[in-house]
Amino acid sequence: MLSHSLDGLSSKSRALKVLLAEPRGFCAGVDRAIRVVEEALRRYGAPVYVRHEIVHNRTVVENLEKKGAIFVEELDEVPQDAHVVFSAHGVPKTVPLEAERRNLLYLDATCPLVSKVHREAEQHFADGGSECRHILMIGHAGHPEVVGTMGQLPLGAVTLIKDAQEAKTVHPENPDRLAFITQTTLSVNDTAEIVAILRERFPKIEGPRRENICYATTNRQEAVKRIAPECDLVFVIGSPNSSNSQRLREVAERSGAPKAILVPKLENLDWAVLKGVNVLGITAGASAPESLVQEMLKALSQKFTLDIEERIVKKEHVTFSLPSLLGR
Known part of the structure; x- marks a missing residue:
């Protein structure tokens, strides 16, 4: 105090x-996400519901609450036919599907650089041909961005790698059909170490065309x-x-x-x-x-x-x- x-x-x-x-x-992604909520409130009026904190900052959340935003953790907390915004961290594919089923008008405030990682994960997975590539995602367990990214692909298609030790010990079923992606907010040096380990262990592993860390x-x-x-x-x-x-x-x-x-x-x-x-x-x-x-x-x-x-x-x-x- x-x-x-x-x-x-x-x-x-x-x-x-x-x-x-x-x-x-x-950053630009955070600024965009906040503007999405503010513009939704201006156009549709309060309340506008936001699934998860729009960005991870209590000051931002509290300021938007004062303007009429209501923050929830899951869509079952949102009334029928309401307006809802998905946070900058991104969501699994099941979330917009559920919003459509419940006739919710949703706006996706996912950072475009996170969306880019989603599309890369899908492409790596599909480019595996008759045998889809398995994806190794470097990131923090339970973080909304990680949950959202892993949720772009079928259950079991992505293995989370949290640190260098896990990179040294992971044993994918087919080491020749692999790709890696990363959370966008990681330590640059830590991630480089993990990537180096994966490339040494799995020489055929595919990576992002450009680095995923934003x-x-x-x-x-x-x-x-x-x-x-x-x-x-x-x-x-x-x-x-x-x-x-x-x-x-x-x-x-x-x-x-x-x-x-x-x-x-x-x-x-x-x-x-x-x-x-x-x-x-x-x-x-x-x-x-x-x-x-x-x-x-x-x-x-x-x-x-x-x-x-x-x-x-x-x-x-x-x-x-x-x-x-x-x-x-």
Whole structure:
């Protein structure tokens, strides 16, 4: 809580260097998903139902709830003939089929880069000819994106590979008829290690034409790698259930920061962690709004004399259009 001030931190006499990683915060897929819900509310009026958190950030969810969105985990919580939005993480094929059966008007806010992985999985599976290729998916068990991607293919067609150890021990039925895909929000380095193991064990394995880890995940990890060695502490603004935010925290520590912590909201911060910190790094996960970063900087400026430096690794200019049902 803000009241958790430490003796000496309330004075602005102490200088604090802040390194701001850029890119940080919202990616194009997150921005599109939020716009889908907002436009649906504008066109159809409240309530609009959203299956699962539209993106993994409580601030975003709470702001949309104030506008009339109702978040549910499954379609059986949605009234007949209602409007429903599928989250940016994607859904198994059974979900739109169930929505159609129940006469729900649905809008798919799945990130186009996640949809690309869905299509690649289907193509690899079908291109196996008379004997379909088995798919190895690198990702985190239970994550909505993984559940949605595996749900594009028949049960048993995909095996989840969670880490390097599983890559070393997986025993597919036909090692010569394999392909791999990955979750879009993984650690770039960890995934490269797993892919290298799979390629060594299964030389004929097919992979994506382009890397599945999305541009936003890659760019944010690269940006935090650049600042981490200079920092005493790194704040990652993001929610605990956000895969890309968790990966940023891990990458910061592996890249030289003595400590990195996840900060979902300003009120979650124990200010005692800043004792002895002279250089603070700040980044934000792809589902965290920039307003949370600015709120953090404002609070810090009330306790320290700040020297803020933004480190820009790359400028992003990616945008995605809204679903055709919304007319853009």
